[in-house]
Amino acid sequence: MAADVLAEAGVDVTLFDKRSSPGRKLLVAGSSGLNVTNAVPLDEFVAQYTGPAEHWNSVIGGFTPKNWLRHIENKLGTPTFLGTSGRYFVEDMKAASLLRAWTDRLHELAVHFEYGLECIGVESKGGRVTLTMRSAAGDEPHDFDAVCFALGGGSWEPKEDPLRWPALFRERGVEFEAFRPANAGYRVAWSEAFLKEAEGQPLKGVVLTTPKGSRKADAMVTRYGIEGTPVYFVGVTGPATLDLQPDLSDAKLLERLRAVKENLSPIRRVKKQLHLCPAALALIFHHTPKEVLEDRGLERLVARIKAFPLELLGPQPLAEAISSGGGIRFSELDPALMLHKLPGVFAAGEMLDWEAPTGGFLIQGCVSEGVAAARGILKRIGRADDSPSAGPA
Ligand SMILES: Cc1cc2nc3c(=O)[nH]c(=O)nc-3n(C[C@H](O)[C@H](O)[C@H](O)COP(=O)(O)OP(=O)(O)OC[C@H]3O[C@@H](n4cnc5c(N)ncnc54)[C@H](O)[C@@H]3O)c2cc1C
Incomplete structure (x- = not known):
């Protein structure tokens, strides 16, 4: 979502994933019917999240369920419908077509995709951010004006116990709440x-x-x-x-x-x-x-x-939970989701310390934070359009 907003604003964007393709968790989510958001009124919607109320009022208010549905329908060409439970689903209930439409759109917006590269280092110096990316060919530095991380919260990551990415930030003194299973059997x-x-x-x-x-x-x-x-x-x-x-x-x-x-x-x-x-x-x-x-x-x-x-007798392990609690503490972030200790580095999604129930609140929280982080980046790099109509809303 952050890549979408940035690329649409004309920014040169590279999207990395350690896997060989993007959006695997979305595909997993789609296996049980992709529920993208919820019809509850906005005040009830924001009350579903743990974490600071002002954060959610600003983030969900800045990219609402209606904005997200319009994005899915109009920009990704994927019809949605409202189920009797008040949950919105993509019409075919699966994530594959949504994901394909989204990667096609990002390609059209000239986003560069780099797969099979794992970020193992991050440094912020002199207004630039350097990532160290590891691949089978070795480690390589990549230099950017700004970076948005969306590394997930460790649910459905059976091969990583413990999760590897927190080390990136721990080295920089960023404080975490330990990850725990949420929405778990x-x-x-x-x-x-x-x-x-x-x-x-x-x-x-x-x-x-x-x-x-x-x-x-x-x-x-x-x-x-x-x-x-x-x-x-x-x-x-x-x-x-x-x-x-x-x-x-x-x-x-x-x-x-x-x-x-x-x-x-x-x-x-x-x-x-x-x-x-x-x-x-x-x-x-x-x-x-x-x-x-x-x-x-x-x-x-x-x-x-x-x-x-x-x-x-106890929750299922994190690797089998739908989502996670814990993550980077909100006290480490400014309102635009930039890390105080790493200027130019933004973070969004389940890697932050919040929880929400199932029902479309998880994906909505992630995409709304993606939009908020992208808007923060646009401001930081001097590309923000401050007009009220700015952004994908
Ligand atoms: C079974 C299941 C069903 C679900 N159903 C729904 C649903 O119907 N509705 C809903 O709203 N939510 C649902 N969810 C939750 C939803 O999928 C997540 O909330 C959402 O995908 C989290 O997005 P994210 O971007 O924060 O993290 P993720 O989607 O986990 O993405 C993180 C990405 O970061 C990559 N990565 C991690 N570390 C590195 C690194 N060091 N370098 C490079 N790349 C890295 C990973 O490979 C991954 O692609 C479901 C989840 C599960 C498991």
Whole structure:
């Protein structure tokens, strides 16, 4: 995004990536339906992010969800649609066509792409920034007026533990919060019998409650535990409960179960009367003590359906999380996202110390920061157009 804004303003831009092609994380994100932003009102939107409120008011206000959608639709020629959940998606749900359109546009804007080069050194001296780039051919210095880093937060980087790039900045005294998994699944000790029936299936419309709060949505049963919106929002290590039938009160559930005239076992009554999804039924069947399952009084079973006890054993590792918390502290940055200790060096995206929930807030945060950093660079190199209509908005 930063390259886009700069190149559109006529700046000569080189885009490096240590990988052999750009945007790999975007492709990973697209594998589960590329959700690009969200329809919540702007004040609610900015409240989704950790980190200084003034930063997000300025960054998201400076390149809003509407601006981003217009960019995707008009400049990248990729249609989007608003899902029923209030999330915006690209029409084909995949990232590949968006990424292709974007790299094509950047090529047209004369951005130079340099792949397979890893930045291993950064220096700021006399108004210039020098990067040391490592490739199979050796290390080479590259000189620039300004640099914007967007190195990511280490999620989905299974081959790098610990992440290599923080060393670049640590050497320069830049302060970090340690990276940790965010929007991560949690481990649960499921029985094999339960997994046999429910692995890969949704627990539909459940409410997960933890000391962090409650969240209603579908959760996914995985071999190691549980994934999905409820756990991303309120997941925390320790005891939790699942309401498997949040639309009915305890009394209503009891009434329904007792209304069955035939002499059915409690579990068969549940199956017949409550219309639970298969994974919820399997959970009750395989993870409920026998004496509760056989109790014809039904109260204890109803109490379990309304507050199914779950022990969240801990988040999945960073390498398997959707995003990360931690990163370069905001106290290290000026409002234009330039590092105080490295004049001319800007940073954007998940490498900064913020978190946001899934729902399009992550990508929106990254692209809005990319625009903010690019505008900072334009100002620094004396190419800013200060008119209110400046920039891609
Ligand atoms: C499974 C999954 C699903 C997701 N789904 C969504 C979604 O639907 N909606 C949403 O908003 N977000 C989603 N996200 C999150 C989103 O993909 C990220 O927030 C976003 O990609 C972060 O962008 P970034 O530019 O900060 O970092 P990244 O996209 O991680 O990019 C960092 C880049 O820097 C390169 N790099 C790192 N170190 C160096 C170095 N030293 N030298 C040169 N290059 C280097 C890396 O190769 C990489 O290409 C998802 C993430 C995952 C893992």
